[in-house]
Amino acid sequence: MPRDLHELPKLRDSLSYLYLEHGHIEQDTLSVQFIDKAGRIPIPAASLAALLLGPGTTITHAAVKALADNGCSIVWCGEDGVRCYAQGSGETRRAYHVLKQAALVCDPSRREQVVRRMYELRFDHRLPEGLSLPQVRGLEGVRVRTAYARASQEFGVPWRGRRYDRSNWGQSDPINRALSAANACLNGICHAAIVSAGYSPALGFIHTGKQLSFVYDIADLYKVELTVPVAFRVTAEGTVNLESRARQECRRVFKEARLLDRIVPDIEWLLDVPVEVPEYSEDVDADAACPTPLWEALLGEEDGVSDGGDDSGEGAGVAAG
Incomplete structure (x- = not known):
C-alpha cells in the first residue's frame, strides 16, 4: 500500500x-x-x-x-x-509545481523575469533598471571571480582558475578537486529538494538542455556563500582525504546554514511570477492510485470524468480508433 x-x-x-x-x-x-x-x-x-x-x-x-x-x-x-x-523520486506526487515551472520556462518574457530574480537572489539586492541579461551575467562573473580571489587570500591557497580534466580527475590541482566535491554535494541536496517539492530537475531557466539544468540553477544560488569557503578551507588544512573531508565539511556547513530550510522557499519566490496553471482537487499525495484527470480540451460540456484507469497512469480514458 x-x-x-x-x-x-x-x-x-x-x-x-x-x-x-x-x-x-x-x-x-x-x-x-x-x-x-x-x-x-x-x-x-x-x-x-x-x-x-x-x-x-x-x-x-x-x-x-x-x-x-x-x-x-x-x-x-x-x-x-x-x-x-x-x-529517484521525491515527497510529492502532485504535478502543479512542474506544470507552473514548464509554463514559465516556455514563455520568454516570464522566463526572463525568473532569471532576473535568480541573479537578484545571488546578489542579495535588486538589480539596477535597464541592465540587459548579458550585462547582468557579466556582473555575476565579476562577483564569482572576486569570491575566489578573496577566499584564496583568506586561506592562503593559490588560485589559478576553475579548471579540471574530467577524464583525468587525479591531475586536477587540490583546490579544483575540493570545489568539485563540494559542489557535487550541493548539487545532490538541491536535486533532492527540487524533486521533493515536485519540480523538474531538467527545466532550467539560466542553464538549459540537460536533465539537471534546474539543479545547476538552484545550486548556483549558494556556491559563493557555502561551497567556495568550504573548498578553500579544507584545502588549506591539507590534501590527504581531500574529497572526503570536503563532503564532511559540507554536511556541517549545510546544517549550520539551514540550507534545507531555504531551498524550497527560495524556489517558490523565484517562480512567483503570474502564469496560468490548471489546478486539480484530487489529493494524489494521500492516494497514489487516485484516478488521473484528463486535459480539459478532451472533455465535452457534460464530461468532467477522470481517467478510467484502475491505477494512476493507466490510459484507459483514451479511445481506440
Whole structure:
C-alpha cells in the first residue's frame, strides 16, 4: 500500500544527505541497512533527504521501495559524489509545481523575469533598471571571480582558475578537486529538494538542455556563500582525504546554514511570477492510485470524468480508433 506522503517530515526537518560506496543496501525487518566489510549500518530513511550512492554499491528492490516510500531521494553518482547518473523520486506526487515551472520556462518574457530574480537572489539586492541579461551575467562573473580571489587570500591557497580534466580527475590541482566535491554535494541536496517539492530537475531557466539544468540553477544560488569557503578551507588544512573531508565539511556547513530550510522557499519566490496553471482537487499525495484527470480540451460540456484507469497512469480514458 503506497504511503500517505502527508505523514512524512517536512524537507526542512530532514538530514541533508548520506554518501555511501562499496557496499550493499537492503531492507531487513526493521530498517534499510548498509552492509560492507565493517558491518551493518542502519540508514535513517524517514529523516534523510538524499542518499548518494557511489561506485561499488548495490541496492535491493525492497530497499529502493522503502526509501522512496519515505520520501528519500536516491541519487546514483560517481566517485566522491562527483557527477550524477540517475535519480529517484521525491515527497510529492502532485504535478502543479512542474506544470507552473514548464509554463514559465516556455514563455520568454516570464522566463526572463525568473532569471532576473535568480541573479537578484545571488546578489542579495535588486538589480539596477535597464541592465540587459548579458550585462547582468557579466556582473555575476565579476562577483564569482572576486569570491575566489578573496577566499584564496583568506586561506592562503593559490588560485589559478576553475579548471579540471574530467577524464583525468587525479591531475586536477587540490583546490579544483575540493570545489568539485563540494559542489557535487550541493548539487545532490538541491536535486533532492527540487524533486521533493515536485519540480523538474531538467527545466532550467539560466542553464538549459540537460536533465539537471534546474539543479545547476538552484545550486548556483549558494556556491559563493557555502561551497567556495568550504573548498578553500579544507584545502588549506591539507590534501590527504581531500574529497572526503570536503563532503564532511559540507554536511556541517549545510546544517549550520539551514540550507534545507531555504531551498524550497527560495524556489517558490523565484517562480512567483503570474502564469496560468490548471489546478486539480484530487489529493494524489494521500492516494497514489487516485484516478488521473484528463486535459480539459478532451472533455465535452457534460464530461468532467477522470481517467478510467484502475491505477494512476493507466490510459484507459483514451479511445481506440
